Amino acid sequence: MIIKRLIVLMATALSLAISSASALEGNAEAGKQAAVTCVACHQANGGGMNIAGGESWPALAGLDANYLYKQLQDMKSGQRNSPTMTAFANMLSDQQKKDVAVYYSQLPAVQGNGGEKATKEELAHGEKLALSGDWDRYIVPCKSCHGPDNQGAGANFPGIAGQHAGYIEDQLRAWKSGKRNNDPQNLMLAIAERMNDKDIRAVAAWLSRQPAQ
Amino acid sequence: MNILKKVLIKAVAGVFVLSVGAVQADVKVPLNIKQPKEGQYVHVPPTMEDLEKSSLHPELKRVIRRGYDLFMNTQQLRGKNVFNSMNCRSCHMGEGRQPFAGPVWPAAVVLPDYRGKNDHVNNIEERIAGCFSFSMNGTPPAYGSDDMIALTAYHQWLATGVPIYTDGKSIYGRGFPRLAEPKKKADFQRGKQVFEENCAICHSEDGSGLVQNGKEIFPAVWGDRSYNWGAGISRHFTLASFIKHNMPLGQPNSLSDQQAWDVAYYINTHERPQEPRFEGSAQKTREKYLDTFHKHTSYGLKVNGKVLGDHNNVGEKDFLKPDVLRPRTYTAD
Numbered sequence: 177m178i179i180k181r182l183i184v185l186m187a188t189a190l191s192l193a194i195s196s197a198s199a200l201e202g203n204a205e206a207g208k209q210a211a212v213t214c215v216a217c218h219q220a221n222g223g224g225m226n227i228a229g230g231e232s233w234p235a236l237a238g239l240d241a242n243y244l245y246k247q248l249q250d251m252k253s254g255q256r257n258s259p260t261m262t263a264f265a266n267m268l269s270d271q272q273k274k275d276v277a278v279y280y281s282q283l284p285a286v287q288g289n290g291g292e293k294a295t296k297e298e299l300a301h302g303e304k305l306a307l308s309g310d311w312d313r314y315i316v317p318c319k320s321c322h323g324p325d326n327q328g329a330g331a332n333f334p335g336i337a338g339q340h341a342g343y344i345e346d347q348l349r350a351w352k353s354g355k356r357n358n359d360p361q362n363l364m365l366a367i368a369e370r371m372n373d374k375d376i377r378a379v380a381a382w383l384s385r386q387p388a389q
Numbered sequence: 390m391n392i393l394k395k396v397l398i399k400a401v402a403g404v405f406v407l408s409v410g411a412v413q414a415d416v417k418v419p420l421n422i423k424q425p426k427e428g429q430y431v432h433v434p435p436t437m438e439d440l441e442k443s444s445l446h447p448e449l450k451r452v453i454r455r456g457y458d459l460f461m462n463t464q465q466l467r468g469k470n471v472f473n474s475m476n477c478r479s480c481h482m483g484e485g486r487q488p489f490a491g492p493v494w495p496a497a498v499v500l501p502d503y504r505g506k507n508d509h510v511n512n513i514e515e516r517i518a519g520c521f522s523f524s525m526n527g528t529p530p531a532y533g534s535d536d537m538i539a540l541t542a543y544h545q546w547l548a549t550g551v552p553i554y555t556d557g558k559s560i561y562g563r564g565f566p567r568l569a570e571p572k573k574k575a576d577f578q579r580g581k582q583v584f585e586e587n588c589a590i591c592h593s594e595d596g597s598g599l600v601q602n603g604k605e606i607f608p609a610v611w612g613d614r615s616y617n618w619g620a621g622i623s624r625h626f627t628l629a630s631f632i633k634h635n636m637p638l639g640q641p642n643s644l645s646d647q648q649a650w651d652v653a654y655y656i657n658t659h660e661r662p663q664e665p666r667f668e669g670s671a672q673k674t675r676e677k678y679l680d681t682f683h684k685h686t687s688y689g690l691k692v693n694g695k696v697l698g699d700h701n702n703v704g705e706k707d708f709l710k711p712d713v714l715r716p717r718t719y720t721a722d
Contacts, residue, residue: 311483312433314420316639321591329606330599332590354417360590366418366639 200241200274200281207279210272213264223286224340226384231260232342238285238389242331244277250358257355285388290341294381302382305375315370318379321363326383332360338388344380421642422489429561434486434494434547449542456543459536460485460493463525464605466536472527472706473662474598474605474614480524480622482635485547488562489634489641494547495564499557505681506621509717513541518713523620526662526704528711565630571650575625577693580655583648587637588656596659611659613704618664618671618697624685629653658687660697662704665714671698 211218214236218224222237236244250256251265268276294302304310306326309317319326321333328335336344350356351368359365371379425431435443437457440450459465461484463476482490501512506519514537518529530536557563585594588610592598596611609615622628633649634641644652668674675689675698683689688698703709 308437308484311487314422314639314641320638323601323606324604329601361587361637361640362418363590363637363639369416369418 200245200278202241202271202274202276202278204275204279204282206272207275207277210268211276211279213267214276221286222280222283224288224343226288226290226340226342228290228342230342232290232340232346234343235286235288235339235388236280237283239281239334240328240331241277241281243334244280245273246331247358248273248277256358285335285338287388288338288340288384291381291384294378298378299382299385301374302378302380305379306382313370315367315375318383326386327389335388336383337386339384341380341384344383345376348376348380418640418643425561428559430555430559431561432494432551434492435549436486440546452539453542453546456539456541457484459540460543466530470521470527470530471525472704473525473616474600474608475525475616477520479608480631489566491565491631492562493544494551495557495560497541497544497548498551498553498555507714507716508681510719513544517541522665522711522714524616524622526617527706528708529713532713565627565634567626568630568633568646568649571647573647575650575654577655577658580651580653583644583652584655587644588652591638596656610656611661613662613702615661617662617704618686618688619666623657623661623688624682625650625653625657626685628657654687658692658697660700663700663702663709664688664698665710667709671696674698
């Protein structure tokens with residue numbers, strides 16, 4: 177009996193150790209409280225908003241918690257330059273950043289906008305870049321890192337399918353210009369700087385129309 | 390007509406190579422892809438868009454599309470022919486068209502040829518069978534089967550216009566061109582550091598890659614889900630060249646030659662599924678294929694206190710050696 181209980185205890189301890197190795201330690205309920213300042217832009221459902229010609233607010237719902245947490249850290253440190261977000265990131269304690277990240281990661285994904293007016297040709301070009309790339313210009317396909325459906329891979333490669341087109345465009349331009357440089361190992365800079373305006377518009381439009389989850 | 394097309398293709402190749410060189414001054418992550426040398430044979434393989442526009446028979450187009458699909462998503466054969474995390478495109482980057490990334494079209498024009506690895510003349514099907522047996526740790530689709538013909542048709546389509554028996558040594562970017570020997574002997578610890586700083590983000594610190602929702606995302610570079618001890622890329626010089634010219638993804642030629650040798654040695658000095666040509670002991674098998682192969686691998690060597698390959702682990706499959714790996718004599722039966 178004692179041995180049995182010991183085994184159960186050991187198994188529980190082991191499974192805890194395994195799950196905590198990858199999962200972010202945050203509390204979704206606390207995160208929901210801390211996120212009251214976020215909803216003005218990112219909306220109550222975490223779906224954000226596409227703003228044509230302006231600064232689009234990304235959909236956060238369903239993104240990886242570790243990815244979201246890292247972005248908040250980087251916005252605070254300035255490694256990810258976002259004047260809008262730095263102020264809000266500064267308002268959150270480290271634990272609150274984790275809580276908020278866990279909260280948004282658990283919300284069901286919301287479909288993005290911004291690709292509605294894209295032409296058939298643009299969408300075909302965007303699809304090619306996202307799924308096959310353009311190796312003659314060494315633009316590797318998005319899916320090679322962001323996952324087979326571009327819905328994200330692990331903590332470092334966020335889901336981009338179903339994200340707002342305006343936000344994807346802004347980020348690709350931000351990497352290209354150096355305004356955003358918190359991508360690990362310059363992985364996004366390398367690709368973004370090989371893309372022209374036509375590529376960026378097309379891939380953002382196509383991705384925004386793909387299922388987010 | 391054909392000659393005109395050839396000239397055009399070469400002109401396009403020239404523009405591509407030049408444009409890559411020209412923009413390097415103002416880019417932050419340069420490609421540094423080597424230019425063709427005088428006298429090298431440059432071929433820019435046609436794309437799948439070109440296939441749609443071509444005048445090939447619709448049924449042939451369908452078969453080539455099938456070959457392309459198998460090439461890009463070889464995991465659809467998992468458990469049947471593929472028993473690890475690899476796709477053809479994992480090593481043959483850019484749809485098998487990319488120079489310095491094991492472009493596959495040369496196989497359609499330099500074979501049949503003698504191959505030291507199995508000491509007889511191989512045609513393209515047998516060459517592809519080698520990939521399945523070693524790199525995919527599996528067993529090939531049967532010779533002459535629908536899948537095998539689809540794969541060879543895709544190879545041949547990529548080789549469109551290349552003269553048969555073009556001198557393999559003259560082909561620009563063929564295979565994984567061997568790097569100069571490293572200044573310092575390749576080192577496990579230095580390699581570990583290179584791996585953790587540059588590769589682990591995708592391939593993970595334990596080399597297992599990434600599986601998510603049951604799908605292979607990033608291939609395993611050692612362990613049960615990786616290539617076996619007989620795979621060409623388990624040779625240090627092959628992996629060093631692959632890495633130098635192709636990794637990290639999107640950043641070719643960003644590591645130094647020394648880093649490429651070190652990290653290749655590190656990766657290939659980890660356990661992986663048994664060599665299909667296993668003769669009962671790793672040392673004995675190493676000895677038998679030493680000159681033609683294993684003098685370039687860590688297989689059968691004692692490293693960090695353990696003999697590598699000294700086990701009966703064949704990975705996910707339930708056989709050691711596919712039946713198609715056999716000697717040939719080309720004399721009357």
